[in-house]
Amino acid sequence: MAEVHIKINNQFITAEQGDTILDAANRSGIQIPTLCYLKNVIRTGACRVCLVEVKGARALLSACTTPVSEGMEVWTNSERAIRGRKTTVELIMSNHNKNCLSCKRNTNCELQRLCAELGIRQNRFEGEHTQPTYEDASWGIVRDTSKCVLCERCIGTCANVQGIGILGLQNRGFKTICGPVYNGSFDDVNCMQCGQCVIACPVGALTEKEEIHSVITAINDPDKIVICQTAPAVRASLGEEFGLPIGTLVTGKMVAALKRCGFDRVYDTNFGADLTIMEEGSELLRRIQNGGTLPMFTSCSPGWVRYVEYQYPELLSHLSSAKSPHMMFGAICKTYWAQKHNVDPSKIFVVSIMPCIAKKSEARRPECETGDYPDVDAVLTTREAGRLIKMYGIDELDALEDENFDMDFLGEYTGAGVIFGATGGVMEAALRTVKQKLENKPLERVDFMECRGMAGVKEAQIDLNGEKIWIAIASSMTCAKPLLEDVRAGISKYVFIEIMGCPGGCINGGGQSIVSARKKHGTIGYTYKDRRMKALYDEDRFKEKRVSMDNVQLQKLYEDFLGEPGSEIAEKLLHTTYSPKKKFKIVQ
């Protein structure tokens, strides 16, 4: 790559041919504020916040779209550049709903931060506002266009990361708004509810549907037994909500905080993950032995399940019928746990704390209503859990002493459950149990390194009791698509495929703590995913038991209640069905 020598703020910098001014600046640790640009996703130069002064140029130029050239001299913080940037932000503010105090993104908003940094002290331009849309019909994503800055980061994410493109700009000029077709709901279109658009949004235009208040009501209802379960990926991200570095593992502190919020029990969804492995693993073995539909797809990512229902309905039979871990856990709470404690299941209220937005609509899937009660009553995202904990007066998570999960009947979990939170984790967890079961002896090697890492697609050949099978792992739908096309064409060599809806798996789920674009473009960059992943593998490494089938409480559950994986009662409580879904529900 040819070198280009430029000067930014009088500092000599060697850039690469093809770099933009912003790329070169970021690499040299020079901060240029941005709003619409999102690395690897979208670069339109639409917002004009990254304006810089370039010697010889008549106007200020946007750093995110201007390529560097030999001898270029750039000032990012000249008076003219700052004034230009400030006016740009003031103009964006003039058509923005400035209700920051009641906004979910308050204190975590990229526009708010720009205003603070630029010292904007007044509403310089007051005028007409674009007619806003507030839309919260779906159980997942809420859209409020009065806060939208038309950066198109959500549009780029949906189209380029997930390859779906349900969002677009509509109308024209001042009337332009962003949303699904016909300015409708996320429920009316083929949205997988992954929430990647929510974590791409710089402001509060796209957010999750909040369920905090129903949880508080349940906690304060003396008749209700409120059971909280936390997904593995939450512990690797919750700390960020309290200002801890990305990748801080806060398992014990999270438990302590949730207990202080008044939950009657705090369990780990990992018990459910271990249960999922037992059910899904035996389903895989059954399919291999009985000539069932192969390759089998994992089914624990509800966003991915929705995607298949919309985009590849002909492949639905490939999906494992196993419910996702938190749904299994909820079902077991309201049956086995209720029996053991001799309580009325109708009094049990199960709250799942998840890194995921799609889990909210999953909990309300009619296909999952197999028992007498809903498996899960409320789903909170990692961000909502952070807000709930703060609401209960806990500001410093790291000041709490570690506490353990409740241990009665459903408390034990293995390392295999923990790694569910990262792409490849479910595959590795399944392989541990399947291999151990088939070979009927403890594993020599528990770590399946070939499953790990942040690559979008991974494949490996695994030796299962002398038989070699091919497996594949993909996260995000653009990465999964080629695998699915092969399956559709009948030329897939794989036996088992793990697919996660979000790039990197649950650790980067749509419900996780939001990593600002500035962090993504800075020194941390996209390694934030690796940092969270490492936290999970660290917990796994130090767990005494690392294979799901070794979970003693789980064995007891099968002994006392379920019988064996795939038994009649297990089928009823722990498995579900899928149905093709119409892509567009449009009423003209």
Place this chain on the structure above:
Amino acid sequence: MEKLNGSALATIDAIVARHRNQAGPCIEMLHEVQNELGYIPFEAMEKIAEATNSSVAEVYGVVMFYAQFTTEPKGRHVINVCLGTACYVKGAQQLIDRVQKLTGAQVNKTSADGLFSLDATRCLGACGLAPVCIIDGKVYGNALLGTNFTDEIRRIIKEERTTESAS
């Protein structure tokens, strides 16, 4: 959604097939669908998105961007009322009120019976005849004078009613 009839779907398929290998096909397809069917049905956007390898949201964005595309079926008869400055000064608003009363169609909408669409337009370039309106391509000048214009609307309504009761 009202299901499109087979012939409309076949028209859309033919249009999509005709343009699919051409550069910038989306806008060409939309133009032709608009001309043939009088509006852009959702099915057309789906088919165009598939043929051009883009998302429906993107095609919808194009439809919403250009004023000449409409997503609502037009009435059997289209009435354009000029809202240019001269026509407006000479009472175009009164004209619109009259048309609304007669046809039941709101501005830029179609009447419930599907007979009339009422479109407010920019200057038609016939300011000397202000206020001006057009019924099914025929221009009526000085439309507030006399009853030529309203008579024509009444005639259409009557004619449509008779054919309706006859059929």
